Amino acid sequence: MARGQRDEDGDDSGTVVTPSAEFPPLAPAELDTLRRIGHRWRPGDAGELPVDPTLGRRPGRPQPGRFGRLAPIALFRPVEPDELVATERANLPGSRPGRALTRVRRAVLGPPLSSAAVLYERMRxxxxxxxxxxxxxxxxxxxxxxxxxxxxxxxxxxxxxxxxxxxxxxxxxxxxxxxxxxxxxxxxxxxxxxxxxxxxxxxxxxxxxxxxxxxxxxxxxxxxxxxxxxxxxxxxxxxxxxxxxxxxxxxxxxxxxxxxxxxxxxxxxxxxxxxxxxxxxxxxxxxxxxxxxxxxxxxxxxxxxxxxxxxxxxxxxxxxxxxxxxxxxxxxxxxxxxxxxxxxxxxxxxxxxxxxxxxxxxxxxxxxxxxxxxxxxxxxxxxxxxxxxxxxxxxxxxxxxxxxxxxxxxxxxxxxxxxxxxxxxxxxxxxxxxxxxxxxxxxxxxxxxxxxxxxxxxxxxxxxxxxxxxxxxxxxxxxxxxxxxxxxxxxxxxxxxxxxxxxxxxxxxxxxxxxxxxxxxxxxxxxxxxxxxxxxxxxxxxxxxxxxxxxxRTLHGALAPRPPAGPGQPAGPGEGEELPQQVRHLVVVPVARLNRASLRALAYAVSLGRPTLAVHLAPEEAEADRFREQWRAWGDHVRLETIVSPYRAVIGPLAHYLEALHDAAPELMLTVIVPEVVLRRRWHRPLHSRAEQRLRQALRPLPGVVVTSVPVHLSE
The missing domain is CATH 1.20.1740.10 (Amino acid/polyamine transporter I)
Structure with missing residues (x-):
């Protein structure tokens, strides 16, 4: 590669070493592909935002922060109409041990330097x-x-x-x-x-x-x-x-x-x-x-x-x-x-x-x-x-x-x-x-x-x-x-x-x-x-x-934007997913029991406005019947599929079932919404099975499956 020639990531080999080198620019062909994809987006696909993304605030008004209920900490400052700059305080972690460790680290290594200071970090x-x-x-x-x-x-x-x-x-x-x-x-x-x-x-x-x-x-x-x-x-x-x-x-x-x-x-x-x-x-x-x-x-x-x-x-x-x-x-x-x-x-x-x-x-x-x-x-x-x-x-x-x-x-x-x-x-x-x-x-x-x-x-x-x-x-x-x-x-x-x-x-x-x-x-x-x-x-x-x-090289080829299929052309594997109108959803909610965590996950799933399916795994027929009675008492608002697992395994049968759903309809994007209880204290973790984390790990290798969680935070 000759000096000054753009490498395969689009980076110029003759540029000065700066923090931006971690984010190389796109090649001209990739930019052209992005333009072609953008022209196929339907107007209004993104929707209107229900909150001001510039965090517009009245001057002098105390702002809520992570370090206090009403702490007047300016974590961001506006620079341009669509740009915010994070201050040094925004880098501090939210937990007390994390903040203490950060203070020790800064005492040993010094305070962080702005990216603009790279031009002055030179040696005579x-x-x-x-x-x-x-x-x-x-x-x-x-x-x-x-x-x-x-x-x-x-x-x-x-x-x-x-x-x-x-x-x-x-x-x-x-x-x-x-x-x-x-x-x-x-x-x-x-x-x-x-x-x-x-x-x-x-x-x-x-x-x-x-x-x-x-x-x-x-x-x-x-x-x-x-x-x-x-x-x-x-x-x-x-x-x-x-x-x-x-x-x-x-x-x-x-x-x-x-x-x-x-x-x-x-x-x-x-x-x-x-x-x-x-x-x-x-x-x-x-x-x-x-x-x-x-x-x-x-x-x-x-x-x-x-x-x-x-x-x-x-x-x-x-x-x-x-x-x-x-x-x-x-x-x-x-x-x-x-x-x-x-x-x-x-x-x-x-x-x-x-x-x-x-x-x-x-x-x-x-x-x-x-x-x-x-x-x-x-x-x-x-x-x-x-x-x-x-x-x-x-x-x-x-x-x-x-x-x-x-x-x-x-x-x-x-x-x-x-x-x-x-x-x-x-x-x-x-x-x-x-x-x-x-x-x-x-x-x-x-x-x-x-x-x-x-x-x-x-x-x-x-x-x-x-x-x-x-x-x-x-x-x-x-x-x-x-x-x-x-x-x-x-x-x-x-x-x-x-x-x-x-x-x-x-x-x-x-x-x-x-x-x-x-x-x-x-x-x-x-x-x-x-x-x-x-x-x-x-x-x-x-x-x-x-x-x-x-x-x-394989990763770059897999993640590079691909031009969408033209009219009348069949979409191959992975094609068309850049366009929102070509993504078909099925939302799946695993439900172990009808409690507050599961109800929040179901409410969140239905609010997305996409077809929703609830899945319950039971160790035996008697428990499956009892859960269906509870489901009907709740109102049977969402289609329920019950899977009996006579060997009492949960993660394996659920992962295989979701994989079978995807194989039956490969064009579907399965969004699995997992109820998750967020524990505040570390010593509480051994008291729980953490099944949601194991399920996330089991589903991660499956193609066409998106896993998200709806957390419920314990107060103590």
């Missing part, structure tokens, strides 16, 4: 840089260590390869970074790997990229929190037994912070990122000055015996492990609509700064670790040991560790920005549940945020917060999305062939080749370490997304 570059780069920059705290950990398997002598591998990784970082800068320009309305791959490589490739990104975002939260907890326990070993519960608590805190909205979350997570950059910059400056004092002579690492031979496969494994330092580089291209105007220009500038900072920190940290002769060891991270060596005295080590722990814990916030937006794009195309289009009270995609937090918490608990167990799962999903995105951009430039397209194609081609190399290496070398889970999960997720899309 100084806020977007730390919010969207926290995952990318924090990965340098464990990416170099993951690379060195693989090289160490070949002994201390293999650690010298860390510098050339770091150089190749820098080339990959720059290539992918420049490629995503081009993606932002080509797709200024926000497009991650899902949109780029889907438009240029086909729907299957787009879904594969989406599956990889979904796994990436979930693992980003789990890995970041695990790495942050490792940093905390490196400084405070006594907290090791509490790693899992504390990690889950951090995920809950991140969820609460992001549910407060984009701007509020940005203010919450700005300080940790900048503090980490300053702290790690101080380590690098002091460490390099110390290395300069000894003539940049590397200190020998402690001798470590080799457990594997130094071969090409091990080098590629180390390269793939170090490549996790690039996780999060695609976040800006997903979040272009979250920037202040001009969105694409600010996003491109922010991505440029992110990549520059990543290269400086990654190269500086990797080279400094080499110069100080440090090697990975269990129980303490390399960044922690490097900070101890650099700052042996004073409070600086604690400050570095605190900043590192904060950035690692809050690095998951990048995923909280990207995952809901990815689900938004997928839901708009019908590949994900449409509930992910909905914006919450604070104009955040609350459903997507909650889904991410739950999935990440489950993964974190299953792997017990161990970073080394999670990282092997990480690279496959990340670089699958990178590879498909860059390959999609190559196809994009070949199709467009605008000015400078060959240069842009070459840049994206280099990014695609290098990303594909990391993808294949990670999938093969880390397959037995856990990458098989991702390799298996991606096609399963793709199949699930395809089933979701198939359902929505």
């Amino acid at each position: 570059k100084l806020v977007a840089l730390p919010v969207l780069s926290s995952d990318l920059l924090s990965s340098v705290a464990y990416g170099p260590e993951a690379m060195l950990g693989v090289l160490l398997l070949a002994g201390s002598g293999a650690l010298a390869l860390s510098l050339p591998l770091a150089a190749v990784l820098v080339v990959l970082m720059v290539a992918v970074g420049v490629s995503y800068r081009q993606t932002i320009v080509a797709y200024p309305h926000g497009a991650g790997s899902y949109v780029v791959a889907g438009e240029n490589l086909g729907a299957g490739a787009g879904l594969a990229a989406a599956a990889g990104l979904m796994i990436d975002y979930v693992l980003t939260v789990a890995v970041s929190v695990a790495a942050g907890m490792h940093a905390v326990t490196s400084a405070l070993p006594g907290l090791v037994p509490l790693t899992v519960p504390l990690g889950v608590l951090v995920i809950a805190g991140l969820l609460a912070g992001n549910l407060r909205g984009v701007r509020t979350a940005g203010r919450l997570f700005v300080l940790p990122t900048y503090a980490f950059v300053v702290a790690l910059g101080a380590v690098l400056v002091v460490g390099w000055l110390q290395a300069a004092g000894r003539g940049f002579r590397p200190l020998p690492p402690p001798p470590v015996p080799a457990v594997e031979g130094l071969g090409l496969l091990l080098v590629l494994r180390a390269f793939a492990s170090g490549a996790v330092s690039m996780a999060g580089i695609e976040a800006v291209s997903n979040a272009v609509p979250a920037f202040r105007p001009p969105e694409w220009r600010n996003a491109r500038s922010t991505l440029g700064w992110m990549v520059a900072m990543l290269v400086v920190l990654f190269v500086g940290l990797t080279a400094l670790i080499h110069l100080t002769g440090l090697v990975p060891a269990p129980g303490e991270t390399l960044v922690s040991r490097l900070a101890r060596v650099t700052f042996p005295t004073g409070p600086w080590y604690a400050l570095v560790q605190a900043a590192t722990a904060l950035i690692l814990l809050f690095a998951a916030n990048t995923a909280f920005n990207g995952f809901p937006r990815l689900l938004f794009f997928m839901a708009r195309a019908g590949h994900a549940p449409r509930r992910f289009l909905h914006m919450g009270d604070r104009l955040a995609f609350s459903n997507g945020l909650t889904a991410l937090a739950v999935a990440a918490a489950v993964v974190f608990v299953l792997f017990r917060g161990r970073t080394e167990s999670l990282i092997p799962l990480y690279a496959v999903g990340v670089f699958l999305a990178f590879t498909l995105s860059q390959t999609g951009m190559v196809v994009h430039w070949r199709r467009r062939r605008g000015p400078g397209w060959r240069r842009r194609l070459a840049v994206n081609g280099v990014g695609a080749v290098l990303s594909g190399l990391v993808l294949v290496t990670a999938a093969v070398s880390k397959f037995t370490e856990g990458a098989w889970l991702v390799v298996l999960a991606v096609p399963l997720i793709v199949l699930l997304l395809q089933r979701v899309h198939r359902h929505y």
